[in-house]
Amino acid sequence: MKRAEMISKLNEEKEWDIIVIGGGATGLGIAVDAASRGYQTVLFEQYDFAKGTSSRSTKLVHGGVRYLAQGNIKLVREALYERGLLLKNAPHLTRRQTFIVPSYHWWEKWFYGAGLKIYDLLSGKLSLGKTKFLSKKEVLKYLPFAETKKLSGGVLYYDGQFDDARLAVNLAQTAAEQGAAIINYCGVESLIKDKKKVKGVVVKDILSNKEYSIKGKAVINATGVFADDILKMDNPESPEMISPSQGIHVVLDKKFFPGDCALMIPKTDDDRVLFAVPWHDKVVVGTTDTAIEEILSEPEPLEEEIDFIIRHFNHYLTADIKRSDVKSVFVGLRPLVKSGNAKSTALISRDHTILVSPAGLITVTGGKWTTYRKMAKDAVENAVFIAKIPRSNCVTDELKLHGWTEQQDETDPLHIYGSDAAGIRKIMAEFPETKERLHPAMLYTKAEVVWSVQHEMAMTVEDVLARRMRMLFLDARAAAASAKVVAEIMAKEMNKGEEWIKEQEEEFKQLAEGYIL
Numbered sequence: 001m002k003r004a005e006m007i008s009k010l011n012e013e014k015e016w017d018i019i020v021i022g023g024g025a026t027g028l029g030i031a032v033d034a035a036s037r038g039y040q041t042v043l044f045e046q047y048d049f050a051k052g053t054s055s056r057s058t059k060l061v062h063g064g065v066r067y068l069a070q071g072n073i074k075l076v077r078e079a080l081y082e083r084g085l086l087l088k089n090a091p092h093l094t095r096r097q098t099f100i101v102p103s104y105h106w107w108e109k110w111f112y113g114a115g116l117k118i119y120d121l122l123s124g125k126l127s128l129g130k131t132k133f134l135s136k137k138e139v140l141k142y143l144p145f146a147e148t149k150k151l152s153g154g155v156l157y158y159d160g161q162f163d164d165a166r167l168a169v170n171l172a173q174t175a176a177e178q179g180a181a182i183i184n185y186c187g188v189e190s191l192i193k194d195k196k197k198v199k200g201v202v203v204k205d206i207l208s209n210k211e212y213s214i215k216g217k218a219v220i221n222a223t224g225v226f227a228d229d230i231l232k233m234d235n236p237e238s239p240e241m242i243s244p245s246q247g248i249h250v251v252l253d254k255k256f257f258p259g260d261c262a263l264m265i266p267k268t269d270d271d272r273v274l275f276a277v278p279w280h281d282k283v284v285v286g287t288t289d290t291a292i293e294e295i296l297s298e299p300e301p302l303e304e305e306i307d308f309i310i311r312h313f314n315h316y317l318t319a320d321i322k323r324s325d326v327k328s329v330f331v332g333l334r335p336l337v338k339s340g341n342a343k344s345t346a347l348i349s350r351d352h353t354i355l356v357s358p359a360g361l362i363t364v365t366g367g368k369w370t371t372y373r374k375m376a377k378d379a380v381e382n383a384v385f386i387a388k389i390p391r392s393n394c395v396t397d398e399l400k401l402h403g404w405t406e407q408q409d410e411t412d413p414l415h416i417y418g419s420d421a422a423g424i425r426k427i428m429a430e431f432p433e434t435k436e437r438l439h440p441a442m443l444y445t446k447a448e449v450v451w452s453v454q455h456e457m458a459m460t461v462e463d464v465l466a467r468r469m470r471m472l473f474l475d476a477r478a479a480a481a482s483a484k485v486v487a488e489i490m491a492k493e494m495n496k497g498e499e500w501i502k503e504q505e506e507e508f509k510q511l512a513e514g515y516i517l
Contacts, residue, residue, distance in 0.1 A: 009181040019216035024054035027222035028171035029376030035178035037392040046187030050168035056332025061160030084126025092418030097161040102154040113155040128158035165467035173402035218383035221363040224335040243338040248301040249286030251328040257283040299331040328476040413443040438482040453493040476515035483508040
């Protein structure tokens, strides 16, 4: 997957079947779906793949226990089905995760246990394991640091876990393998119309400042929290569709949360579910749900959100977490679809919404990572109908994603690359110096930087340290300390000079400051 080759396709005088705006989970899923059906597909992302919401999740592939409590059986059943497909089609990036729900009131174990038994039933043949009721002694065996005061027992259940940004990269690679043109750092400037119908887009390559007019039979807006920006291009009077909220996560060392089990707190002060989940030898704790007014590409955590998570974590565990213990804090925005009756963003439905404008612009938003494939399928079906493109069946339920491999060894630091791990080992064999770690506290190597530039369209130090590797999210200080060496390796691969190295190092260190408390 090379950007120069993708850009060269834009010079071809042709009409694309489907143009996708947005390179997050939904947009990339649409590109995979459309290209695998045989449609001529091009995707434009103004930043990097999964730069926004899609790299900032709780790292769970789940049916949504909270949605079950809200009575949204349809969404839960759909998400559980999609969870099963994702674990099957991307086993190198997904895994079964054990969760413990501690009970501090006698009725909680039976109440939540009954609900989770229904959760099992809804997953049908794709179930990951049976829910079990636990005694106090058994809970402490799984969660040795759990608060013991008033602990009466708990519930064990299973869900899925994954690496969101790595999955986004693999979706981009899968789409490219299916024939799609996938281009990052290429923003849509305006829509092309003919007889009041959307017939294409004008895009600007941010790295070269060159503009292209791209014609297409169908244009799909999959820009998440930025969906209203594209809707306004279509119709300046278009009412706002998105009600954004933000959720933060803090990342801690595993010493505060040893073991392989995750913690699920079913009800916090603001009626959210709070998770503590082992991930890449750290633990991710989150999340919050705070309505916001301004949509930023780099949202900032609020002090009350940070205090909320630390307070709740300390309430349920004997560990006493302080701000100085936080390795990284990251913030994601949710593209919730406006609802006039919802009193808080925590109550707005996570169902996805598809809107077709009078001009034929198709907008898909809402939803969550677990259901990205279903959202993509629905969006393509709408595009085919609206644009009168010859219909072809969806094949993504059985499509193995790039990197798929039958053998999994989670003790291997390169296992998240799946079948691509062999290519990284080849680089190490040819250039032994690339075996060196980027930072003594992390397992990432110089060879992975080379690979990300050569095969994964990484264009900046941020692309590498935030999304091709997850160092920024796991330990922001270690990531900042690695910026210079990463910039130097990239410069060598990309024929860049000292000025570029210095700019990239400074820009990334400034970015990393926002992830450090």
